[in-house]
Amino acid sequence: MESKYQRTETRPFRARGRGGYQRRGQRTSEGEYSDGKDLATESAAPKIPDTPTTAQFRAIADALDAKNDLFEFLVKNSRDTTIEAKRIIFLLLRCGGLSRESLEVHQILTDAKERLRMLQNSCMRAIAREIAADDPNLFSRAFSPGLQEYVEALTLYHFLDSGILVGLEEAQKDLTFTDENAQQSYQLPVSPVNFLLGIGDLTGELMRYSITQASSATARDAVFQLCDFARAVLVEYQRVPYGIAGKDFPIKLNVMKQSVFKIERVCYQLALRQAENLPALPAYLVKVDSDGPEDAADRFQ
Amino acid sequence: MTTSVPPKSTVATVFGSFVGQLETEANLRDEIRDSVKDVDRLSRELAVALSDIHSNGASERLSEIVKEANGRFEEVRKGMEGLIAKVPTDQYYIFHENWKYTVQKLVFAAALICYLEHGRLASLEEIALVIGVKSDRKNGFHLDLEDYLFGLLSLASELSRYCVNRVTAGDYKSPGKIFTFLGELGGGFRLLNLKNSELRRRFDALKYDEKKVEEVIYDLSVRGLLVRDGDAPKEPGTFRVIDEKTRLSADFSSDSTSMQE
Incomplete structure (x- = not known):
């Protein structure tokens, strides 16, 4: 696990050394990257006579290249963030079917926490450092997918760890970095929209988790609590002003509803089965003070 | 939990x-x-x-x-x-x-x-x-830089239309200027490394604008109507009768190469 992540961590920096980013534009003043650009301009020079228009376009070309290079750099890192976040989610989903108190779950959660921390310090730190020097809003399209996937992994981790939804401020705290030597602080801004879209995917993961959980004899009661949590998230999601996150939002909301319906279906089957098999109300059903199992309990009484 | x-x-x-x-x-x-x-x-x-x-x-x-x-x-x-x-x-x-x-x-x-x-x-x-x-x-x-470039590409389309309409109105001087202008603009755009974006797709239309103007120049020059800077204005609508010798001469062939480009 450790070595796999190392590979992900080095990827953006290898890509950066190879070419694209930091080769053109204002960063050429550093000297070492300028060779590629000089070649490009020299080969183009003899073909087109330098009129004022051409000179103007040369400056535009430099500005565009600098922007595109930075954009690509961010996309690459965002992609790496997505990959690692997805792996962390899969790791966390292995908690499914295990008892909350078991040693395996403890081990998985510890691993996930460490990997999240490493993810923050590699790709996400690189993104934060680059956009701090520029306008984060201009490049939000480049790094949003990775950030959303990360929010999904982070919220899933915190839910499994302590049963709560992690707050936006707390998530932001993890993504605020300080450079040791420069004493400068910069952050990868977690916008409400990105946070919201990340949470939107969380219910899908919870649904997957709940189904494995339901098939395990030891962990069944947790499904009812999980259903309660997912339903609360859905309710809050419906309160969000509509159309705020562009066209993604209604689609996410729909998928989320489907996921919650699936979890409710699982709860329904569990409750029915429990009603069938046991003559008395199981003790753990009484403990749960939530909507779903209560319905089942009412019917049973 | x-x-x-x-x-x-x-x-x-x-x-x-x-x-x-x-x-x-x-x-x-x-x-x-x-x-x-x-x-x-x-x-x-x-x-x-x-x-x-x-x-x-x-x-x-x-x-x-x-x-x-x-x-x-x-x-x-x-x-x-x-x-x-x-x-x-x-x-x-x-x-x-x-x-x-x-x-x-x-x-x-x-x-x-x-x-x-x-x-x-x-x-x-x-x-x-x-x-x-x-x-x-x-x-x-x-x-924004890209908004500026989008505006310029619209200008190219408009000028190719303008060029056609100038000829209709009997103005044979403007097409040459527009041709030079669009050529320079096109050359400038070709210096840019465009990503596969909306801007690049819009840029792809530029060559058709250039082509349209080239065709106007061709139509004018085969009829001998093209007025270039320094030329004496010619009577509109008169054909220049060209014999074989003149057609192959340096002066005329420079006209025809410009349209084949």
């Missing part, structure tokens, strides 16, 4: 912490949309006013048309001022898509005016000044 905190309340707290911020942003977006609507109306009127250049008697009224269009820009600048006041300085790119198409139309109009007046390409700085925005991102509400 065996926690004492009821999960429902934590979820509500977390959402509550940022939903207000989202609502503020949504309201601001609505306000910005209203401002943009005003400017967009002005930009459409401006385009209508400028489309008068295609009419047959435009050459006499050209300075009038340009003057009127220039006058309209005063209103545009006022409208832009209202928009700029609403956009927080560090949030330009959050709302950029709300006004980018409008700004592109304005860039087009300003660039067209500059071409009609001076026969040259307007720089980003000049156009920013005409529209009433900053040219540098550091100074606040600015003209």
Whole structure:
């Protein structure tokens, strides 16, 4: 696990050394990257006579290249963030079917926490450092997918760890970095929209988790609590002003509803089965003070 | 999951912490949309006013048309001022898509005016000044580089149409100038490394604009109507009869190579 992540961590920096980013534009003043650009301009020079228009376009070309290079750099890192976040989610989903108190779950959660921390310090730190020097809003399209996937992994981790939804401020705290030597602080801004879209995917993961959980004899009661949590998230999601996150939002909301319906279906089957098999109300059903199992309990009484 | 905190309340707290911020942003977006609507109306009127250049008697009224269009820009600048006041300085790119198409139309109009007046390409700085925005991102509400380029590509399409209509109106001098201008513009665009984006797709249309103008030049030169700088004006509608010897001479073949390019 450790070595796999190392590979992900080095990827953006290898890509950066190879070419694209930091080769053109204002960063050429550093000297070492300028060779590629000089070649490009020299080969183009003899073909087109330098009129004022051409000179103007040369400056535009430099500005565009600098922007595109930075954009690509961010996309690459965002992609790496997505990959690692997805792996962390899969790791966390292995908690499914295990008892909350078991040693395996403890081990998985510890691993996930460490990997999240490493993810923050590699790709996400690189993104934060680059956009701090520029306008984060201009490049939000480049790094949003990775950030959303990360929010999904982070919220899933915190839910499994302590049963709560992690707050936006707390998530932001993890993504605020300080450079040791420069004493400068910069952050990868977690916008409400990105946070919201990340949470939107969380219910899908919870649904997957709940189904494995339901098939395990030891962990069944947790499904009812999980259903309660997912339903609360859905309710809050419906309160969000509509159309705020562009066209993604209604689609996410729909998928989320489907996921919650699936979890409710699982709860329904569990409750029915429990009603069938046991003559008395199981003790753990009484403990749960939530909507779903209560319905089942009412019917049973 | 065996926690004492009821999960429902934590979820509500977390959402509550940022939903207000989202609502503020949504309201601001609505306000910005209203401002943009005003400017967009002005930009459409401006385009209508400028489309008068295609009419047959435009050459006499050209300075009038340009003057009127220039006058309209005063209103545009006022409208832009209202928009700029609403956009927080560090949030330009959050709302950029709300006004980018409008700004592109304005860039087009300003660039067209500059071409009609001076026969040259307007720089980003000049156009920013005409529209009433900053040219540098550091100074606040600015003209985005790609919006400028989109405007120039619209200018190319408009000029290819203008070129055709100039010929219809009996003006054989403008096509040559437009041809040179578009050639330079095309050469400039080919210096850019465009990504596979909307801008690149729009740029792909530029070659057809160039081709259209080349065809006009061809049509004029085979009829001997092409007037180049320094040439004596020829009687319109008269064919130049060319014998084999003249056709192969250096003077004429330079004409024909230019159209084959």
